[in-house]
Amino acid sequence: MDTGTAYGRPAPAYRKELTEVSAGSPMGELLRRYWHPIGLVSTFTSKPLQLRILGEELVAFRDGQGKPGLVYPRCAHRGASLYYGRVEERGIRCCYHGWLYDVQGHCLEQPCEEGGGARRDNVRQPWYPLEERYGLVFAYLGPPQRKPVLPRYDCLEELAPGEFVEADDSSIGSGGPQLVPCNWLQHWENVVDPFHVPILHGSFSGAQFVAQMAAMPKVKFETTPRGVKVESLRPAEGGKTHRRVTEVVMPTLRVVPNPRVAKYGRVESIGWVLPIDDTSFRIYVAGRVTEKGELGKFRSRMAGKLWHELTPEEHQRHPGDYEAQTGQGAITFHSEERLATSDKGIALLRRFLEQQLKIVADGGDPACVAYTQESAYVRLEAGQELQ
Ligand code: FES
């Protein structure tokens, strides 16, 4: 009898505690203990912006004094959306009855009330703190008493002459729409999966990076105080070895040296995976460059074309990260996985996340949360060299 047919297979399931990001969910609370980039500095303007972050609907703007704001959309008066509000010198004014809120949600004016509102000080529009750095706006959506210092990263702080930091929000590395319609963890786990590189980006779709990266690497996986680190060794020219270290760092950092091996040395950029909700994410990148627009320059080509130029059939013939990860489904079914020895990075990362969930559940501070400038300075190991 032939067994193993698709008939009668168990109902699939995914691990909610690792994937779901709404407020009150275990991962949602873990992620809410960190700053996350939520936009380019340039997208915060006097035109209110509708954003979804970690499953929360929010409105972002920049007041006339240049201060960025992030507020709950429903006006504290009677719920009109501040998306239709007008941004002024001191904040955002609701279109319905004109209540004016500053970037911290203080109600400054109630024009329909006697004397501009004697009790307006009792009103607070729910808001979140923001900080700007590396060309990105970072938001903290967690408990105020646990707000950490916004970290600095050595690879974006220690610049060589002629280098500067620029930000990019175009898409995942190999191209695709800005909003990727699958769970954020599918993408983050991909960073500690070096074995997909010679297959997906090496042989299956043709060399998407450079020939050197198509070789099957010798790999060492390790948990670090910040996340998980992967060291890949590949043969290189002149009998040398190409040593490449990539890291995932809490909360959602992708610290990956340029896979086109344009330069050797320490990692050039950091990518953040921002969960929009449980079934979509987007990417923000900040990197050291010597030329404006350099970060967006290294897009993979499949059959000589950029991602958005491919026909549906070409996507099928030349899949990249977007196809592989969205192909796993909106949230991959962990119950149907068979982790093998080459998936050690994934296993270490999930274990690391489980430990961080437990720390938060027990009332502690998870990895990489720091409350002083000094301890919030992060030194990374990622980079690549010839040995
Ligand atoms: S609903 Fe916003 S001011 Fe009335």
Ligand SMILES: [Fe+2]
């Ligand atoms: Fe990839």
